[in-house]
Amino acid sequence: MQSQKNYANMLKWVEQKALKLGADAIRSVLRVNSGFSMSQRDDSIEKMESSIQSSLRVEIFKDNRYSYHSTNDLNQDRLESFLDKAVSMTSYLEKDEARRLPDPALYPTSMPEVDLDLVDPTLSSMTIERKKKLLNRLVQGAYAKNRQLISVTGEFWNGHSHVYGRASNGFSGTVERTYVGMSVEVSIDEPGGRKPEDWKSINALHFEDLWEPEAVAAEAVQRVEQKLGAEKIASGIKTMVVENTAVARLLYPIIGALTGRSLYQKRSFLDGMMDRKVGSDLFTLRNDPFIPRGLGSRYFDEEGIRAQKRTLFEKGTLKHYFIDSYYGNKLGMEPTSGSFSNLILNPGSLSPEELIKNVSEGVYVTQFIGGNSNSNTGDFSYGVMGHEIRNGKLVRPVTEINISGNYLELMKSLHAAGNDLYTFSSFRMPTLVFKNVDFAGK
Amino acid sequence: MKKMTRRDFLKAGTAGIILAGMPLTLSNCLKRPGSGAPKNLGEYFSFFGVDEEIIRKTLETALSEGGDYADLFFEYSTGNSVVMENDTANRAYIESSLGMGVRVLKGDKTGYSFTEEISPEKMQSVAQTAAKIAASPGQKEVKPLKERELPDYYPIITRWEDVSIKKRIQMLEFVNHEMLKRDTRIQATQLNFTDHERLILIATSEGVLAGDYQPMTRFNANCVAEEKGRRENNGFNLSARQDINWYTRDKLMYLAREAVNRTVALFDAVPAPAGEMPVVLAAGSAGILLHEAIGHGMEADFNRKGISIFSDRMNKKVAERFVSIVDDGTNLNIRGSINVDDEGTPGQKTVLVENGILRSYMHDRISAQFYGLKPTGNGRRESFKYPPQPRMRNTYMLNGPHTFEEIIQSTPRGIYADQFLNGEVHIGAGDFTFYVKSGYMIENGKLTQPVKDINIIGNGPDVLSKITMVANDLKLAEGGWTCGKGGQSVPVSQGIPTCKVSSITVGGKNI
Numbered sequence: 001m002q003s004q005k006n007y008a009n010m011l012k013w014v015e016q017k018a019l020k021l022g023a024d025a026i027r028s029v030l031r032v033n034s035g036f037s038m039s040q041r042d043d044s045i046e047k048m049e050s051s052i053q054s055s056l057r058v059e060i061f062k063d064n065r066y067s068y069h070s071t072n073d074l075n076q077d078r079l080e081s082f083l084d085k086a087v088s089m090t091s092y093l094e095k096d097e098a099r100r101l102p103d104p105a106l107y108p109t110s111m112p113e114v115d116l117d118l119v120d121p122t123l124s125s126m127t128i129e130r131k132k133k134l135l136n137r138l139v140q141g142a143y144a145k146n147r148q149l150i151s152v153t154g155e156f157w158n159g160h161s162h163v164y165g166r167a168s169n170g171f172s173g174t175v176e177r178t179y180v181g182m183s184v185e186v187s188i189d190e191p192g193g194r195k196p197e198d199w200k201s202i203n204a205l206h207f208e209d210l211w212e213p214e215a216v217a218a219e220a221v222q223r224v225e226q227k228l229g230a231e232k233i234a235s236g237i238k239t240m241v242v243e244n245t246a247v248a249r250l251l252y253p254i255i256g257a258l259t260g261r262s263l264y265q266k267r268s269f270l271d272g273m274m275d276r277k278v279g280s281d282l283f284t285l286r287n288d289p290f291i292p293r294g295l296g297s298r299y300f301d302e303e304g305i306r307a308q309k310r311t312l313f314e315k316g317t318l319k320h321y322f323i324d325s326y327y328g329n330k331l332g333m334e335p336t337s338g339s340f341s342n343l344i345l346n347p348g349s350l351s352p353e354e355l356i357k358n359v360s361e362g363v364y365v366t367q368f369i370g371g372n373s374n375s376n377t378g379d380f381s382y383g384v385m386g387h388e389i390r391n392g393k394l395v396r397p398v399t400e401i402n403i404s405g406n407y408l409e410l411m412k413s414l415h416a417a418g419n420d421l422y423t424f425s426s427f428r429m430p431t432l433v434f435k436n437v438d439f440a441g442k
Numbered sequence: 443m444k445k446m447t448r449r450d451f452l453k454a455g456t457a458g459i460i461l462a463g464m465p466l467t468l469s470n471c472l473k474r475p476g477s478g479a480p481k482n483l484g485e486y487f488s489f490f491g492v493d494e495e496i497i498r499k500t501l502e503t504a505l506s507e508g509g510d511y512a513d514l515f516f517e518y519s520t521g522n523s524v525v526m527e528n529d530t531a532n533r534a535y536i537e538s539s540l541g542m543g544v545r546v547l548k549g550d551k552t553g554y555s556f557t558e559e560i561s562p563e564k565m566q567s568v569a570q571t572a573a574k575i576a577a578s579p580g581q582k583e584v585k586p587l588k589e590r591e592l593p594d595y596y597p598i599i600t601r602w603e604d605v606s607i608k609k610r611i612q613m614l615e616f617v618n619h620e621m622l623k624r625d626t627r628i629q630a631t632q633l634n635f636t637d638h639e640r641l642i643l644i645a646t647s648e649g650v651l652a653g654d655y656q657p658m659t660r661f662n663a664n665c666v667a668e669e670k671g672r673r674e675n676n677g678f679n680l681s682a683r684q685d686i687n688w689y690t691r692d693k694l695m696y697l698a699r700e701a702v703n704r705t706v707a708l709f710d711a712v713p714a715p716a717g718e719m720p721v722v723l724a725a726g727s728a729g730i731l732l733h734e735a736i737g738h739g740m741e742a743d744f745n746r747k748g749i750s751i752f753s754d755r756m757n758k759k760v761a762e763r764f765v766s767i768v769d770d771g772t773n774l775n776i777r778g779s780i781n782v783d784d785e786g787t788p789g790q791k792t793v794l795v796e797n798g799i800l801r802s803y804m805h806d807r808i809s810a811q812f813y814g815l816k817p818t819g820n821g822r823r824e825s826f827k828y829p830p831q832p833r834m835r836n837t838y839m840l841n842g843p844h845t846f847e848e849i850i851q852s853t854p855r856g857i858y859a860d861q862f863l864n865g866e867v868h869i870g871a872g873d874f875t876f877y878v879k880s881g882y883m884i885e886n887g888k889l890t891q892p893v894k895d896i897n898i899i900g901n902g903p904d905v906l907s908k909i910t911m912v913a914n915d916l917k918l919a920e921g922g923w924t925c926g927k928g929g930q931s932v933p934v935s936q937g938i939p940t941c942k943v944s945s946i947t948v949g950g951k952n953i
Contacts, residue, residue: 041747048575049554051827055539067534072541072558089534092607093524096532151749187749187870193903195749197870227871235717237952265527266630266666267675370866370875371897371949376666376673379713381897381949383866383875399873402897402949404713440716440949 004162007032008174010074011166017080018060019168021087025061025101027167027303030054035159038128040135042152058083062090066099098329101303104170106325106335108306112299117292118177120206123158131156134213138184141217146225150195151187154213171304180207184220190228198223198367202424205293223366226387230397232441233388239362240403240437241355241389244420246367247345248427253373253380254407255340258312258320260327262375269378269407270318279316279411282346286311287320289341296342296426305337312343316411340426347430348417355418355433357392363401363439364389371402378407384439401441410434483589486643486653490516490542494587496562497645500544501584503569505647508578509546509553511807512569513646513785516542516560517826521638524607526614528630529622534607541826544569548576550746550808554829585649592788595772595779596683598657602637605686610635613689617663620698625706627667632677634662642784650786657683658777658933660922661694663701667709674708676861676879677701681922681933683775704861704880711880711894714950720856721898721943722849722884727862727919729936731943732767732837734865734874735902736760737936738927740769740794740802741820741832742809744869751872751902752800760800761906764842767795769804771819771835776918778836778934785821785830792818794837795906806832824930831928838937842912846940849911851887857948858882858889859898872902897949905943913940 011028018026032054039046056079057070069086073079138154158180165173183201190196200220204210242250254270262268270278289298289307300306303325310320323331324338356364364387371382381404387394418431480486487493497514504512520538524531542565543556553575555568614633621631640656664677678700682688723731736752744750752760771780771789780789785807793801803809806821809832822833850858858881865876878896882889918937925934 045551045575047552047554047829049829050571051556053556053558053827066532067536069535070537072539086536089536089607092611093534094530094532094611096530099532151747187747193751193754194872194901195751195753195870197749197868230871232947235952265632266668266673369868369873370864370877370899372863372877372879372895374674374895376675377895379895381877381895383873383897383899383949385873399871400899400901400947402716402875402899402947404716404895404897404949404951438716438950438952440947440952442718442947 007162007164011164014056014058014079014083015166015168018058018083018087021084023060023062023087025168027059027101029057030164031161033159033161035157037155037157038131038135039153039155040139042139045132046153058086060086060090061099061101062087064095064097064099065090065093066096067093098326100329101167101169102305102325102335106305107171108173108300114290115292116290116297116299118175118205118297120178120180123178123180123207124160126158126207134182138182138213138217141214142184142186142221145218145221146188148188149186149221150189152184154182154184156182165304167304173300173304175298178205180204180210182210182213182216184217186220186224188224188228196224196227196230198227203295204424205295209293227385227397227399230385230399232400233398234442235440237436238439239359240434241359241362241364242432242434243352243364243366244418244422244429244431246365247429247432248425249368251427251429253375254411255343257375258322260321260323260331260333260338263321264327264330267375269376273318275317277317278408279313280414281315282348282414282417283313283316283411284311284346285313286344287340287342288344291342294342294426296340298341301337301339303338305335307337307341310336342426342428344421344428345430346417347419347421349419350416352418352420352431355416355431356389356394359389359433360391362389363387363398364394373407380405380407401439404438404440413437480641480653480655483651483653486641489518489641490560490643492516492560496565497587498584500565500569501645501647503566504544504546504573505582505584507573508576508580509548509573510582511547511647513545513644514542515545515784515823515826516643517640519638519640519825520603521636522602523634523636524610524614526618526631526633529618531611531614539825543826543829544572545829546572546575547808548578550812551575552829556826582647584647587645587651588649590650590652590782590786590788592652592654592781593772595781595789596657596775598685599687600685602639602657602659602685609686613694617694617698620695621663621665621702624699624702625667627669627706628665628702629668629673630666632664636660644782644784644786646786652782652786654781656780657685659684659688661689661697663697665701665705667705669709672709674705676705676708678704679921681777683777683779707880707892708894711892714857714893714896714948716948716950716952718945718947720853721946721948722853722856722858723938723941723943724858724860725913725915725917725938725940727921727936728859729838729919729938730862730865730876731905732839732938733834733925733934733936734867734876735900735905736767736794737769737834737837738867739869739872739902740804742803742805742813743832745803746809746812750869755800758800759798760903761795761798761909763798764912765795765798765906765909766793766840767837768793768840769820769834769837773836773918776836776935777922778834780819780822780835783819783821783830784823787817787819787821789835790819792820804832804834806830822932824932828930831930833927833932834925834934836918836935836937838916838918839912839939839941841914841916841939842941844911844913846913846915849913849940849942850884850889852911853884853942854886856884857893857896858884867902873899874902875899898946899949900946905946908944908946909941910944911942915939
């Protein structure tokens with residue numbers, strides 16, 4: 001494997017070459033990742049995979065024309081011919097004045113003040129034997145909780161990645177990060193032939209931030225046990241409590257509606273909503289790139305634009321879109337960044353249990369299955385699983401039901417948020433309570 | 443980052459999310475086969491720069507720690523995607539990727555490693571890594587290598603690498619123009635033309651040698667229309683293992699027409715009512731029901747582990763006598779067809795349900811060995827970066843005894859679902875969903891009010907048993923469907939004749 005300095009030099013070489021071949025500007029990104037994963041099903045190792053992979057992406061700007069090329073073949077002779085083709089091909093595309101590198105004033109100017117702590121130096125020396133032991137504890141941990149499980153599969157993975165970025169108008173940056181995680185999937189038999197399954201998966205940048213394997217296993221087992229005997233409930237308008245781990249999937253289309261791309265394409269239900277109140281007072285959503293060890297933390301984005309904290313919705317009022325430099329040029333808007341880092345929805349003061357206690361009739365949703373949404377109108381429809389709530393108590397597991405509604409109404413119907421921000425995701429969400437949701441069942 | 447999942451899902455190409463980019467130029471490095479697909483194994487060898495000797499040595503190393511079986515998978519893939527957004531073809535994404543993976547099996551244990559640099563030294567090194575899974579004494583012999591004769595289910599005339607970018611842009615411009623002139627309500631268009639080529643060479647310790655050239659193309663046309671201040675978007679896409687000659691003028695006009703019609707039709711549509719009701723599935727992509735309700739549950743890895751809801755139902759009745767379902771890799775030029783799977787088994791047709799009786803799972807090598815059966819050609823992988831797993835190809839239901847008219851007339855109140863975006867299943871519990879972009883209400887035996895944006899949820903075996911009518915108008919999906927499982931995506935297709943599910947839960951409004 002080449003040294004870090006070699007990789008940085010390679011990008012410099014790529015840039016010089018492309019400019020010489022006739023490009024007006026170039027942005028290039030080189031990713032090198034080494035990864036390992038291992039799984040164990042019941043008592044024996046099922047799969048072991050290891051790899052080193054690299055990829056080079058170059059974006060060529062020439063006469064306001066643009067194209068994007070990627071390859072995993074880093075041989076220098078062949079890269080030269082790769083660049084030659086990339087530059088000459090760009091000439092065949094149509095001109096677009098908005099295609100240019102970001103204003104260099106948007107690039108980071110000094111060394112960052114925060115240490116994001118993205119690398120766990122202990123991971124590289126962790127032996128396979130130790131990983132096997134963790135994996136075995138994960139699987140046995142599940143069986144220790146419930147002997148009736150019909151299958152338990154645990155997985156452990158870790159890796160280390162380097163990303164080198166460079167733009168010909170003055171950006172150069174490197175990001176190094178490690179990652180590690182484990183998951184366990186469990187299945188159980190139920191009279192009647194159903195074999196409900198569930199899983200628990202946690203990711204982190206540092207090993208010490210993971211849970212003990214037994215705790216991961218216990219969570220998975222508890223989740224699957226709670227599915228036993230699940231049934232449909234009657235259709236109706238009810239309160240919906242969404243578990244913190246499931247919130248990301250529900251709210252993701254709102255992020256899609258905030259992007260410059262969807263605004264420019266006229267397919268966003270949040271088009272024209274800037275500074276308007278679209279959510280309840282509790283709907284405060286922030287993008288924070290600077291959380292140490294955060295899964296989405298970063299110093300700069302894909303274009304090299306320096307990271308900044310932003311509030312997207314302030315007490316229900318829309319404050320920022322995700323605008324990259326291209327769509328910023330198209331829309332005549334200031335670029336913010338085209339993507340999110342860590343998203344945080346403001347937590348409340350009550351625990352999930354207390355939130356549930358306050359619901360007289362509703363559903364506690366622990367999982368979404370399938371469904372989709374209409375990006376123009378904000379209408380959505382999703383399958384859900386979870387528990388029926390009656391008089392503040394979870395009374396029975398439910399499945400095979402759908403919810404449907406509209407995001408503009410859903411954001412307004414946010415009634416309470418829990419104190420339980422979920423940190424094993426770049427969506428750091430608390431448990432949420434929404435009023436008046438349409439449920440379809442029997 | 444890796445994610446563990448047994449939530450297996452299917453997505454339509456029309457969902458409008460941009461491809462991270464697909465591959466235009468062939469890598470410059472390798473010796474290119476002449477025009478057309480490589481004609482013999484020698485061309486694959488020279489393309490990847492290997493010979494029998496190197497292959498044999500690598501297989502021997504792979505078995506050196508006591509493995510039962512090993513295979514090598516060489517892959518070169520390249521793809522191009524040209525995007526037209528609001529009338530300008532202003533970007534192209536070109537990707538290429540090359541590598542080889544070594545898999546070693548010991549019982550049902552898998553060791554896997556890959557390299558992006560195909561050299562004898564690197565191949566030795568990844569073979570050593572993969573070999574370690576076995577860690578037991580004794581060494582199996584590598585059998586004499588012999589080329590496997592393969593059929594050709596996707597003959598093409600012109601390779602994509604021989605098609606100019608100009609030609610691609612002309613097609614985008616033509617479709618865009620056709621869309622804009624069809625309806626003055628169109629406010630914005632997004633078109634994406636992609637083509638993809640995959641060259642694979644497989645060598646196994648049991649002596650199988652097979653090479654395949656797999657072309658693919660997809661053309662997505664999406665638009666946004668506005669009426670009285672309300673906007674709607676929708677689209678249509680075509681996909682097949684085809685070449686440029688497939689895109690006739692008529693086909694491109696059809697694409698434009700469908701994209702526009704499906705979008706403006708949404709202005710008349712309302713949400714569906716909530717609750718259980720009969721659902722009639724239109725012939726074609728509604729085969730998504732089969733993919734989710736039974737397809738994933740019939741993949742033998744889940745059954746071998748006893749964790750599919752279909753695990754205990756082999757040779758039992760699961761549906762009415764007129765219900766027969768197959769998974770087929772042999773349909774001419776269809777997206778999910780394969781001449782050979784990614785572990786060397788020839789593409790074939792597998793009967794999953796015959797006259798209502800469950801007949802066969804879909805096998806890869808590991809599961810076939812477990813059951814003492816022959817693999818069914820379902821061992822597929824996304825790329826050289828992954829080991830294969832049992833996957834679907836083209837999954838469809840055969841024609842039944844009823845007609846479209848009889849089915850609609852027999853339904854006093856229900857939903858007719860005709861356009862689909864995505865689906866998902868939990869294979870143990872059997873619960874599955876599919877998302878209906880558009881359809882109609884059925885009232886008193888007639889199609890009436892258009893409806894849209896509805897999720898439908900049911901349980902696999904329950905819904906199969908509730909298929910009460912099947913028409914004689916089988917159609918395969920025309921669009922580009924992609925199936926995700928265990929973090930790997932593969933192209934698939936599906937199909938179904940018009941059929942009726944007597945009761946299933948429709949996500950809608952409580953009135």
